[in-house]
Amino acid sequence: xxxxxxxxxERLKAFAQERxxxxxxxxxxxxxxxxxxxAELVEHFQWLSEEQSYQLDADKxxxxxxxxxxxxxxxxxxxxxxxxNLVEAAQRKIAINEARYPADRVRGDARxxxxxxxxxxx
Amino acid sequence: xxxxxxxxxERLKAFAQERxxxxxxxxxxxxxxxxxxxAELVEHFQWLSEEQSYQLDADKxxxxxxxxxxxxxxxxxxxxxxxxNLVEAAQRKIAINEARYPADRVRGDARxxxxxxxxxxx
Amino acid sequence: xxxxxxxxxERLKAFAQERxxxxxxxxxxxxxxxxxxxAELVEHFQWLSEEQSYQLDADKxxxxxxxxxxxxxxxxxxxxxxxxNLVEAAQRKIAINEARYPADRVRGDARxxxxxxxxxxx
Amino acid sequence: xxxxxxxxxERLKAFAQERxxxxxxxxxxxxxxxxxxxAELVEHFQWLSEEQSYQLDADKxxxxxxxxxxxxxxxxxxxxxxxxNLVEAAQRKIAINEARYPADRVRGDARxxxxxxxxxxx
Numbered sequence: 001x002x003x004x005x006x007x008x009x010e011r012l013k014a015f016a017q018e019r020x021x022x023x024x025x026x027x028x029x030x031x032x033x034x035x036x037x038x039a040e041l042v043e044h045f046q047w048l049s050e051e052q053s054y055q056l057d058a059d060k061x062x063x064x065x066x067x068x069x070x071x072x073x074x075x076x077x078x079x080x081x082x083x084x085n086l087v088e089a090a091q092r093k094i095a096i097n098e099a100r101y102p103a104d105r106v107r108g109d110a111r112x113x114x115x116x117x118x119x120x121x122x
Numbered sequence: 123x124x125x126x127x128x129x130x131x132e133r134l135k136a137f138a139q140e141r142x143x144x145x146x147x148x149x150x151x152x153x154x155x156x157x158x159x160x161a162e163l164v165e166h167f168q169w170l171s172e173e174q175s176y177q178l179d180a181d182k183x184x185x186x187x188x189x190x191x192x193x194x195x196x197x198x199x200x201x202x203x204x205x206x207n208l209v210e211a212a213q214r215k216i217a218i219n220e221a222r223y224p225a226d227r228v229r230g231d232a233r234x235x236x237x238x239x240x241x242x243x244x
Numbered sequence: 245x246x247x248x249x250x251x252x253x254e255r256l257k258a259f260a261q262e263r264x265x266x267x268x269x270x271x272x273x274x275x276x277x278x279x280x281x282x283a284e285l286v287e288h289f290q291w292l293s294e295e296q297s298y299q300l301d302a303d304k305x306x307x308x309x310x311x312x313x314x315x316x317x318x319x320x321x322x323x324x325x326x327x328x329n330l331v332e333a334a335q336r337k338i339a340i341n342e343a344r345y346p347a348d349r350v351r352g353d354a355r356x357x358x359x360x361x362x363x364x365x366x
Numbered sequence: 367x368x369x370x371x372x373x374x375x376e377r378l379k380a381f382a383q384e385r386x387x388x389x390x391x392x393x394x395x396x397x398x399x400x401x402x403x404x405a406e407l408v409e410h411f412q413w414l415s416e417e418q419s420y421q422l423d424a425d426k427x428x429x430x431x432x433x434x435x436x437x438x439x440x441x442x443x444x445x446x447x448x449x450x451n452l453v454e455a456a457q458r459k460i461a462i463n464e465a466r467y468p469a470d471r472v473r474g475d476a477r478x479x480x481x482x483x484x485x486x487x488x
Contacts (some may be wrong), residue, residue, distance in 0.1 A: 004125045004209040011216055019223060020230040024291050027186075028167040028175035032290035034193070035164050035401055038157040039283025041200075042408075045150040046276035047268050047476035050415070053150035054203065064149075065206045069215035071156070071197055072208050075190060078163075081176065084187045086194055087126040093191035094133055101141065108142040110413035146413050154412035157279060161405025164286075168398035169354035169390050172293075232291035248369045248453040255460055263467060264474040271430075272411040272419035278437070279408050282401040285444075289394040297394035298447065308393075309450045313459035315400070315441055316452055319434060322407075325420065328431045330438050331370040337435035338377055345385060352386040 005087060009076050016077070027081050034074035041067040127209060131198050138199070149203050156196035163189040249331060253320050260321070274322040281314035371453060375442050382443070393447050400440035407433040 016022045044064050045053045056064060079086045138144045166186050167175045178186060201208045260266045288308050289297045300308060323330045382388045410430050411419045422430060445452045 004127060008209060008212055008216075011213075015216065015220065018225040019228050021228075021232060023230070024232040026172035026175050028170060028172050029290055031160070031164045031167050031175075032286050032398060035157065035160040036283045036287040036290060038153070038160040038193075039280045039286075039401075042153045042157050042276050042283075043280040045153050046273055046280060048150060050148035050150050053148050053153075056204070061204065061206075064204060065211040066215055066218075068197060068201055068206060068208060069211040071160075071193070072212045073215065075193055075197070076212075079190055082178070082183065082186060084183075084190060086190060087130060089187040089191040090130055090194045090198075091133075093188055093195065094130075094137065096188075098137065103140040106141050106143075108145070110143060110146040151412055154276065154408050158405045158409040158412060161402045161408075164398050164405075165402040168395055168402060248371060252453060252456055252460075255457075259460065259464065262469040263472050265472075265476060267474070268476040270416035270419050272414060272416050275404070275408045275411050275419075279401065279404040282397070282404040282437075286397045286401050289397050292394060294392035294394050297392050297397075300448070305448065305450075308448060309455040310459055310462075312441060312445055312450060312452060313455040315404075315437070316456045317459065319437055319441070320456075323434055326422070326427065326430060328427075328434060330434060331374060333431040333435040334374055334438045334442075335377075337432055337439065338374075338381065340432075342381065347384040350385050350387075352389070354387060354390040 003087070005076065008072070009080055012073060012077055013080060025077055025081060027078055030074050030078040030081065034071060034078060037067060037070035037074060041071065125209070127198065130194070131202055134195060134199055135202060147199055147203060149200055152196050152200040152203065156193060156200060159189060159192035159196060163193065247331070249320065252316070253324055256317060256321055257324060269321055269325060271322055271325050274318050274325065278315060278318035278322060281311060281318060285311040285315065369453070371442065374438070375446055378439060378443055379446060391443055391447060393444055396440050396444040396447065400437060400444060403433055403436035403440060407437065 016025055041064065044056075044060065044067065075086065078084075138147055163186065166178075166182065166189065197208065200206075260269055285308065288300075288304065288311065319330065322328075382391055407430065410422075410426065410433065441452065444450075
């Protein structure tokens with residue numbers, strides 16, 4: 001019945017409350033913890049080629065999975081503090097991206113949104 | 123039946139494939155995109171006090187929700203490329219944290235894991 | 245005679261060349277290494293209050309100094325690869341900021357540049 | 367006589383003081399501003415190949431120079447708040463790296479420090 005992210009959220013909230021850690025979990029602080037975990041993910045890939053970044057050995061793959069877990073954990077915590085529905089927000093953002101980048105126009109081209117916008121305004 | 127993250131994953135994969143963007147979506151590149159979005163979240167909070175970071179006006183709250191959506195989007199994409207089950211990984215990481223930080227020992231104390239470890243080894 | 249950043253740059257370039265590491269030092273990779281170090285700096289402060297972030301004990305102060313050293317090291321390396329004069333660029337950016345934020349207008353107010361710009365266009 | 371980073375530091379301190387912005391410039395907040403700028407640098411490179419990251423057109427090169435300027439600006443500000451001598455710290459860190467990575471042992475190999483350490487302890 002319950003969604004997996006809801007279950008995760010409940011478990012994480014209980015974890016913080018049992019340790020009296022909610023006092024440290026301001027959105028400001030959680031955004032810092034989240035980016036620190038994102039950087040640990042980046043660190044695994046920084047000297048690898050793109051090809052190598054797909055081919056991680058088992059130990060590295062597990063370390064990467066745990067970094068991604070940490071990112072999700074802090075993201076869920078931060079969303080809870082600000083009463084944001086992550087999945088709903090993501091579905092809404094994808095709809096925006098679908099309108100912004102019509103498949104016919106951007107196929108095979110990774111230039112960023114603002115660069116398309118700049119072109120439009122020329 | 124399907125979980126919300128699975129649905130998100132399918133929609134994002136289709137989005138990338140329709141645009142022929144999977145060629146850009148190496149784990150290395152996606153980790154960069156993810157951290158760039160994490161930084162946009164941080165940027166919203168950098169000059170706010172912790173208290174202010176809870177009290178966002180409606181416009182700012184929506185902007186923050188969209189940054190968090192972007193983080194989730196790239197996290198889901200990166201997990202897909204590496205065949206990582208995000209929710210399973212997060213549940214596993216929480217179990218590790220529960221063992222690592224017994225509530226009785228760390229209540230109200232936000233020192234980091236490695237600092238506890240250092241103490242242990244003294 | 246030589247400036248301290250020039251000396252640093254020369255020493256770092258020699259360090260990379262002696263180890264045949266310049267092959268890994270693309271601007272892309274160096275930007276990743278730089279942000280990973282920036283995150284280690286953030287990590288020191290994430291659970292501290294702003295006040296506490298000024299009052300580091302000697303060990304922590306030294307660790308923070310080493311993180312900042314790492315950031316400078318990768319910044320200098322990245323500038324070298326792209327033939328950018330860091331000090332000249334910073335002086336130029338400060339001049340832009342001085343014009344953008346007249347002291348009379350922004351005194352005591354930390355809102356971000358783009359928010360002023362938004363106001364201007366209303 | 368004065369070093370370029372000292373001059374930069376003085377100009378930035380005056381800039382903050384004239385705007386009564388030092389109150390926002392805690393080490394915690396400055397670390398957030400710094401990583402946000404580092405992410406803007408990363409963002410320029412995230413969809414480029416390593417080769418492309420060397421070959422920026424003039425506009426992009428200038429944008430990248432300005433992001434790197436912002437990183438240096440916040441790094442200098444943060445060092446000032448914590449009374450850290452950046453150049454001295456960097457020279458000290460390089461000496462540590464020179465001892466840690468003997469050229470003979472690591473030539474052409476970009477594995478990270480902690481991986482060498484792990485090998486040592488096996």
